[in-house]
Every structure is written in structure tokens, then in C-alpha cells.
Amino acid sequence: MRQLLGFMAVLIVITVGWLALGPRQNSSTSVKLTFHAVMGGEPLVYDQFVYSNPGGEGTFRIRDFRFYLSNLSLRGGDDTFAEPDSYHLLRFDNADKTHSISLTDVPLRTVETVRFLIGVDPEANSSIEARGDLDPNSQMAWNWEVGYKFVVFEGGLQIGEDVTPLVYHVGFSENAREVVFTLPPDILADGGEEVHLNVDVGGLFEGTTQINMEALSSVKFNRVDAEALANNYSTMIAPAF
Amino acid sequence: MRRVLLSLTAAAIVAVAGWVLWERARAPVATPIADFSAPFVFGRFSVPPDNPLTEESFILGRHLFYDPMLSGNNEVSCATCHVQALAFTDGRAKSPTLSGGELDFSSMSLANLLWGQERFFWDGRAASLEEQALLPIQHPDEMGQNLDNLIAELQASGIYRKMFRRAYGSVSAENTAKALATFMRMLISSESKYDKYLRGEVRLTAQEEHGRKLFMAHPDTKVSLRGGNCIDCHSQFLTSGFRDALDGFSNNGLDPDEALPPGLMAVTGNPAHKGFFKVPTLRNIAVTAPYMHDGRFETLEDVMDHYNDGIVVSDTLSPLILEADNAPDNGQGTVGLRMTPEEMQAIIAFLHTLTDEAFLTNPNFSDPFHGDT
Numbered sequence: 001m002r003q004l005l006g007f008m009a010v011l012i013v014i015t016v017g018w019l020a021l022g023p024r025q026n027s028s029t030s031v032k033l034t035f036h037a038v039m040g041g042e043p044l045v046y047d048q049f050v051y052s053n054p055g056g057e058g059t060f061r062i063r064d065f066r067f068y069l070s071n072l073s074l075r076g077g078d079d080t081f082a083e084p085d086s087y088h089l090l091r092f093d094n095a096d097k098t099h100s101i102s103l104t105d106v107p108l109r110t111v112e113t114v115r116f117l118i119g120v121d122p123e124a125n126s127s128i129e130a131r132g133d134l135d136p137n138s139q140m141a142w143n144w145e146v147g148y149k150f151v152v153f154e155g156g157l158q159i160g161e162d163v164t165p166l167v168y169h170v171g172f173s174e175n176a177r178e179v180v181f182t183l184p185p186d187i188l189a190d191g192g193e194e195v196h197l198n199v200d201v202g203g204l205f206e207g208t209t210q211i212n213m214e215a216l217s218s219v220k221f222n223r224v225d226a227e228a229l230a231n232n233y234s235t236m237i238a239p240a241f
Numbered sequence: 242m243r244r245v246l247l248s249l250t251a252a253a254i255v256a257v258a259g260w261v262l263w264e265r266a267r268a269p270v271a272t273p274i275a276d277f278s279a280p281f282v283f284g285r286f287s288v289p290p291d292n293p294l295t296e297e298s299f300i301l302g303r304h305l306f307y308d309p310m311l312s313g314n315n316e317v318s319c320a321t322c323h324v325q326a327l328a329f330t331d332g333r334a335k336s337p338t339l340s341g342g343e344l345d346f347s348s349m350s351l352a353n354l355l356w357g358q359e360r361f362f363w364d365g366r367a368a369s370l371e372e373q374a375l376l377p378i379q380h381p382d383e384m385g386q387n388l389d390n391l392i393a394e395l396q397a398s399g400i401y402r403k404m405f406r407r408a409y410g411s412v413s414a415e416n417t418a419k420a421l422a423t424f425m426r427m428l429i430s431s432e433s434k435y436d437k438y439l440r441g442e443v444r445l446t447a448q449e450e451h452g453r454k455l456f457m458a459h460p461d462t463k464v465s466l467r468g469g470n471c472i473d474c475h476s477q478f479l480t481s482g483f484r485d486a487l488d489g490f491s492n493n494g495l496d497p498d499e500a501l502p503p504g505l506m507a508v509t510g511n512p513a514h515k516g517f518f519k520v521p522t523l524r525n526i527a528v529t530a531p532y533m534h535d536g537r538f539e540t541l542e543d544v545m546d547h548y549n550d551g552i553v554v555s556d557t558l559s560p561l562i563l564e565a566d567n568a569p570d571n572g573q574g575t576v577g578l579r580m581t582p583e584e585m586q587a588i589i590a591f592l593h594t595l596t597d598e599a600f601l602t603n604p605n606f607s608d609p610f611h612g613d614t
Contacts, residue, residue: 047513063513063560093486130284137284137356137476139483143457154560165560169459218564221461 027109031074032194034100036240037065037092039202044097049158054205055212058159060166065201066091067151067233068133068140070124070176072101072116076108086116087124087132089140090199111183114195118233119150119176126173146221147171151233153204157213167218168204170229177234184241196240203236204229271295271408279355280431282439282478286355292371292419294426297408300609302424304404305417307608310394311378313385314339319377319421322348325606328525329428334536338382347536352430352524352600357481358489363518363534365490366508370422375414388414428606430524434594439478445594452591455584459561462569469588470548470565470578474520480595482520490517491559494552494576495533501555504534515557527596541592545585550577 037044039051049059069090073082083103090099119125120134125147128136135141140149153168183195205211209228219225274294279286288294305311309318322336323329329351335343346363354361360368367373377383378391395401395412402412409416435453437443445453457477458468474482474491482489490505496516505517518534532538538547552562554576568579580588600606 089485091486128282135284135484136282137479137481137483138485139473139488141472141477142459143472143477145457156560165564167560167564218461220459220463221466222463225463 027107028104029076029106029108029111030193031103031106031111032100033072033103033114033197034098034194035090035092035197035199035237037097037099037199037201039200044092044201046093049156051202053157053213054202055210056214058157058214060155060157060213062153062155062201064093064152064154066140067118068120068148069101070117070120070132072103072114074103074106074108074111075113075115076110077112079108081106081108085132087120087134089133089138092199112185113180113182115178115180117176117178118237119171119230120148120173121176122173125171125176142169142171147173150175151204151229153201157217159214164214164217166213167220168229169220170226170233172223172226175226175230177230179234179237181239183239198238198240200236200238204233207232207235271297274299274427277427279429280436280439280478283353283356283431284478285484288355288426289369289371289422292422294423295408297404298420298423299427301401301404301408302420302422303606303609304401305421306424307610310398311384311386311391312339313387313390317384320608322383323351325603326528326601328352328430328529328601330529332530334531336383339385340382342382344382346534347531349519350522350525350529351425351428352522353479353481354428355426357476357479357484357522358519359484360487360489360508360519364504364507365487365519370425371415371418374418374421374425391417428600430597430600432599433524433597435591436597438594446590448587448590449594450591451584452587452589453594455580455588456591460565460567460578462567467567467580467584468565468578469580469584470561471523471588473559473561473565475523479522480524480526481522487514487517489520490514491520491562492516492518492555492557494547494554494558494562495537496555497553498555501557513557516555517557523592524595525597525600527593528601541589542585545589548578549580549585550575552576 039045044062044065046062049061051060051062053060067090069088070086071082072086072088073080088101092099124131124134128144130136134148136144140152142149149169149171151168151170153166155166156163157166205213208231216225219229272295274296277294292298306319309315311318317339322331324331331348334347335345336348338344349363354370361370361373367376375388378386379388392412392414395405395417405412405416408420434443434445438445455467455469456471458466459470459473460466460468474493476483487505487509492504496502501516503515505514506512527541530539532541532544538544552558554563563576566577566579
């Protein structure tokens with residue numbers, strides 16, 4: 001009996017100690033990443049010839065803009081949280097021209113670094129398994145032999161009376177681009193859990209290579225053209241604090 | 242001996258009576274469709290939580306689908322315009338109206354509705370199959386039925402009362418829609434030559450394989466890739482329109498701006514959707530002529546000719562169609578794919594691999610009021 005009491009006392013001490021000093025079970029964080037599609041700092045406008053050809057004549061309109069964001073991971077202190085099945089199709093054809101990714105129960109006390117790919121990792125890009133927003137029967141699938149389009153931009157370029165179709169479909173595993181940024185220390189303090197990011201759609205055509213849409217009105221399977229756009233889009237996303 | 246027999250009979254009668262009463266009194270317990278499996282490559286699908294797939298619902302839906310009682314004059318059933326042997330189309334450019342005219346649209350094929358675009362009708366005006374199912378019944382030109390009258394007629398039928406009770410508990414318009422939706426969801430076509438090819442069971446002929454490759458490719462003259470561009474609207478495995486948002490609708494260059502019908506714009510109010518129509522499945526396409534929302538093309542050759550050099554440019558025409566061209570030089574006033582006759586024939590050969598004889602003759606999908614089943 002005595003032994004049992006002693007044993008129970010030890011157990012209680014251990015339990016209380018664990019609760020007080022051990023890793024806190026409720027130290028999870030919620031993070032919401034909200035991406036804003038912008039052109040020249042303003043929300044994206046669809047279907048109107050209001051934007052100037054970055055590298056030449058004419059004005060263009062956007063009918064469709066979307067891209068895959070994958071392998072999202074967060075880092076705080078020495079710990080990293082990698083979202084499982086992390087494949088998000090970001091599209092902005094809504095009233096706010098935004099797309100939000102909400103992560104709940106992130107087992108990190110703080111989030112210092114955010115990391116993801118624009119595009120799809122090679123393993124998933126060569127698979128027909130539907131996971132996350134990957135869907136081989138979707139508009140983003142080229143076909144199972146080629147993989148997914150990573151970034152899609154479609155529209156038209158108007159020069160005078162003539163309208164030229166614009167089709168930029170960028171894929172191929174080598175064109176996935178990693179984006180990493182650090183959060184200011186207080187951004188997630190006091191219950192503020194939303195991080196805003198700007199997606200500069202025009203960045204697709206400016207940056208390392210300035211695109212004249214008249215000369216290069218489509219990019220699909222030409223690897224050199226695709227890489228040029230990939231280098232451009234690698235810097236199109238930036239946090240807006 | 243006689244006594245024993247008598248008591249046994251009495252006991253049996255009591256047991257049967259008790260069982261009948263119990264059967265009548267208990268709440269219906271519908272049986273989930275057990276051997277339901279879908280091809281992996283078809284991907285995700287969803288069934289409304291308040292209308293799970295059950296055997297009882299399917300049986301009821303199948304009877305309703307084939308029953309002319311659903312129309313005002315008791316002469317037209319769903320199956321009048323959706324004939325199984327024609328992959329649930331009717332072989333006409335436009336279906337007839339009750340008054341002898343013709344409807345605005347061609348009868349749509351019903352296959353693999355669990356997957357792909359989740360809006361229904363050519364202009365996408367129904368957001369679910371449950372919503373879709375009651376509209377032709379009530380349409381004055383299609384079946385011309387008043388729902389209250391229909392429910393009264395179904396209530397008057399002991400057989401329907403029993404089927405409704407087993408499937409849903411009671412006769413109602415909502416349950417009529419649910420049962421029809423279940424029947425349509427189970428119209429699954431996955432035994433075509435293409436399906437067998439995807440499962441590694443058969444090989445395609447050289448011509449079919451050539452057609453498949455063209456089907457799956459957007460042409461790019463810059464890298465000498467030739468393509469029929471079909472996959473830009475028809476997904477690679479389902480061959481239907483895309484599921485996500487309104488991706489399963491497109492303007493495929495049939496009419497100029499002046500004559501462009503509203504299409505999806507009538508539903509969304511967005512001028513960018515003018516002339517957009519639902520991209521249909523190409524499953525069983527060889528038996529669903531004539532083609533397009535208004536049945537304007539009689540043959541698959543006509544369809545290929547349209548995409549090859551007959552595209553009519555309008556403001557909302559898909560840039561993917563306008564841009565897709567297999568010839569590097571500028572065309573002489575025509576817009577289209579500019580493939581060779583052999584390439585077009587190859588695509589047509591591939592389209593024939595989408596015919597599923599097992600689907601077209603599946604006894605479970607046939608008229609339950611006739612035949613052996």
C-alpha cells in the first residue's frame with residue numbers, strides 16, 4: 001500500500017513537471033498567407049486592355065493568371081514545419097483578387113521563415129496522383145508525359161485594331177523556383193496571424209528579361225523561353241508588411 | 242399430426258405478418274452501393290452528403306428516368322431525349338419540343354457526371370444534378386409537368402410509394418430529384434478501348450496512338466511539336482471539361498460577335514463569358530452525333546474541319562484556340578490548327594477508342610419497364 005502511494009506520488013510529480021516544464025502542447029500557431037495579385041501596385045484587372053506591353057508597342061489584357069505553389073514550409077527557431085501534400089493552385093478570379101492559404105495547428109511557437117516553390121517539385125510533376133490541388137484532369141495538366149504547367153498567363157495584345165492571343169504556359173521541373181522570406185519578429189505577435197504577399201503579375205515579363213509581347217506572344221515548350229520567364233517569376237512574389 | 246401442422250402454419254402466418262408489419266413500420270435503411278469503384282485516373286469526385294449513392298435510390302431513379310409519367314402529357318420521359326444506345330443523347334441536332342418545334346440546344350450525353358465540371362446544361366445554369374433533374378420536367382417545351390401534379394401521381398402509385406419509402410422515406414419533389422441524380426451519377430463509362438489502354442490491357446493501333454499524341458498536345462512550331470489541341474479543353478483521362486471553378490466552359494469559335502449567343506454569360510452576368518458553353522465529355526463521342534451545343538456539325542470530320550480551318554474569331558474566343566497553329570507561316574485568312582488530313586483522321590481514330598460498348602448496352606442502365614431486367 002505504501003509502495004503504491006509512493007509510486008503514485010512520483011507519478012503525479014512527473015506529470016505536473018511535464019505539464020509545467022515540458023514542450024507545451026498548445027504552442028501551435030495559425031498562419032494565414034494572403035497573396036494579392038497586383039499590377040503596378042494596384043489589384044489586378046481582368047479582361048480589359050489597360051496594361052502596356054512591357055517591352056514594346058500596344059496594350060494587353062489578362063484573361064487568366066494562375067500558378068502552382070508547392071512544398072510550403074515554415075521555420076521558427078530550430079524547428080521546421082513542412083505542410084503535408086502541399087500543392088496549392090493560386091487563382092485570383094475573385095472580387096478581392098486574392099488567394100489565401102490557411103495553416104492551422106502549426107507546431108511552432110513562432111514563425112521566422114517562410115519557404116515555398118513556385119511550381120511543382122519533380123517527383124509530383126511526373127505523377128498522375130491527385131494530391132493537394134494537383135489534378136491530372138485539370139486545366140493545369142499538360143499531359144501525363146509532360147507534367148504540369150507551373151504558371152499560366154493568357155490574354156491578348158492589342159496593337160491598333162489587331163488583337164494577338166497571348167499564351168504563356170511555363171512548366172518543366174527545372175523551372176520550379178524557390179521563394180524564401182523572413183518575417184519581421186512581431187508580425188505574428190498578439191494574435192496577428194495573417195501575412196500579406198504581393199504577386200506582381202507584371203513581374204513575369206520584367207526582371208532578368210524584359211519581354212516584348214509582340215515579338216514573343218507565346219511560351220509553351222521552348223525551354224529557353226520558359227527558363228527566361230521562370231527567372232522573371234522567381235522574384236514576382238514579395239511580402240507586404 | 243394435423244394439430245402440429247396447424248400450429249406450424251399459424252406460427253408461420255404470425256411470423257410473416259409480423260415481418261411485414263416490421264418492414265412497413267421501420268425507418269428505411271437504404272443500402273450503400275457496395276461494389277462501386279471508379280477508375281483511379283478519373284480522380285476526385287464528390288457526392289452530396291444528403292444524397293449518398295444507394296441501391297434503392299438508383300432503382301427508383303432508373304424507373305423515374307424511363308417513366309413518361311414524369312411529363313405533363315404522360316408521353317415523354319427523360320429517356321425520350323437520352324437514349325442509352327446513343328450514350329444518352331437523341332441523335333438529333335436539337336430535341337423536339339412538346340408543341341412540335343425544336344429546343345435551342347442539343348441533348349447532352351450523360352456519362353461520368355460524377356467527374357469534371359459540376360455545373361450542368363450547356364450554359365451551366367444548374368449547380369448540381371439535383372437542381373438539374375427537375376428543370377426539364379417542368380420546362381413547358383420539354384416535359385411540361387407541374388411538380389404538384391407529378392407528386393400526386395407518384396403518391397397514387399403503390400409501386401412508387403414503396404420505392405420512395407425504401408430509398409428516402411417519402412414521395413416528394415426533392416426525393417425525385419435526388420433519385421434521378423443518383424441514377425445519372427452511376428452512368429459510368431470506363432470500359433472503352435482507351436480505358437483498357439490506360440490500364441495496360443490493350444495496345445492502340447499506330448493510327449490511334451498518333452491520334453492520342455495529337456489529342457494531348459498543344460502545337461508549338463518553335464519546337465516542331467504538332468498537336469490537335471484537344472486537351473486544352475478536354476482533360477486527358479476524362480476527356481470532359483475541367484472541374485475547377487468555371488474552367489469547364491469555353492468559346493470554341495463557332496459564331497462571330499454579332500451572332501454570339503450569351504451562353505454562360507446568362508448565368509454569371511460576366512461579359513467575358515459570352516458565347517461560353519460547357520465542354521462536353523468526349524466519351525462515346527462516335528455515337529453522339531450531331532455535335533456542338535446546337536448540333537450544327539453532323540460528323541466528326543465536320544468537327545475536325547471546324548478546328549482545322551473554320552474557327553470564327555470573336556472577342557471571347559479562347560486564346561488557346563486562336564493561338565494554336567501547326568503551320569509556322571501566317572494563314573491565308575483562315576484560323577485553325579492546319580493539320581494534315583492524316584493527322585485529322587488519326588485524331589478521329591483515337592476518338593473512336595472512347596466508345597464503350599459495355600456502357601451503351603449495360604442492362605442496369607436500360608429501361609426497367611421493358612426487357613429482361
